[in-house]
Amino acid sequence: MDKQKNQEEFEALLRETKREGIDYVIEDLEKGGFFEAPASAGHHLNVPGGLCEHSLNVCHAGLAIWEGMKGLDAASMGEVKRESIILATLLHDVCKMDIYKRTVKKRKNKLGQWEDAEGYNVSYKDFPMGHGEKSVILLLLSGLQLNDDEMCAIRWHMGAFGLNFNSYEDERCYDTARIEYPLCAIVQAADSLAAAIIETTAEDIDSL
Template structure:
């Protein structure tokens, strides 16, 4: 696993549970994810959702094929990164600055499960690649095989609604967490962000996690 933030709020929050560690094992990452769920989410159906998650590849899957979190366990890592970014953004910027308030439960539900659409869609194949010595060798790489391609955020909402009831705000935030980058009509996205600024906040946290926390080119 790649570390949950090398400095700032991310590592400090993770270190509340693991104060002596600079990194977390895959087992500890899974424990952290579930501990946050158990601490903050009391919604009826959450245990059914977590039970379903156990039967999927959520804790092993990458977050993408070749961009952020493109390694085993990257999806769970990314979900935690977004959670820490989202919680910090809401509590430290949105609440005091814009009087936008979200419960700890809603923050956790939106952030930790925003990418459920990626569960069980990644497959591993092999390809030839030159190593450091210039010799060809077989290396694994991820491909996508989605048996239920019904969108991105909307698919996450669909999966969650099998097990628990989301509020309108949570639905909007998860469905449009990709913001303007997914290909949805810009006017529609703008209308959603205007009516549900929580959706903009989650989109911002997702981008922060992707382009700051998980960016291998940053800091320069």
């Protein structure tokens, strides 16, 4: 993983959108540790810089889905802007940049012996505001101008995993956002493809 190269591509894609407030977002991401954070504590890309690489993978997948879907449903895809895909995919997980804390964990090596290994614990104490909704709030606080479909796509990027099934309002909002904004489905699909296919390693398969 080339963290510097990933950060440069990440910033270049964001600036390509020419969206008001994007430089403030990049500055806040740098200060917040986004480019050094892992994408998870113990699953996909749980290494320094993993969060940025995951975000790029989601962006690449999202743009590919958008291009492919144009031949299947040109009308719906005509409602989705390239800049919106870039913003929603690259920034869907900014909520994670402050939750992973370095620690030492015990894990078994290939010989079945326990050994110390660097890893991460998860803490939500810095800003316990949920997941997708936290990302939206942080971006707005940075001064980024987001459209409704972009906010909904970021808020609901976890799909049903981000739902409170005890909340009728949550279910209705989620269903409405997916129907009203095609961007939501694109970002959800791209996030899933990145984590389940692009970032799956041989070690992950062996551990099944």
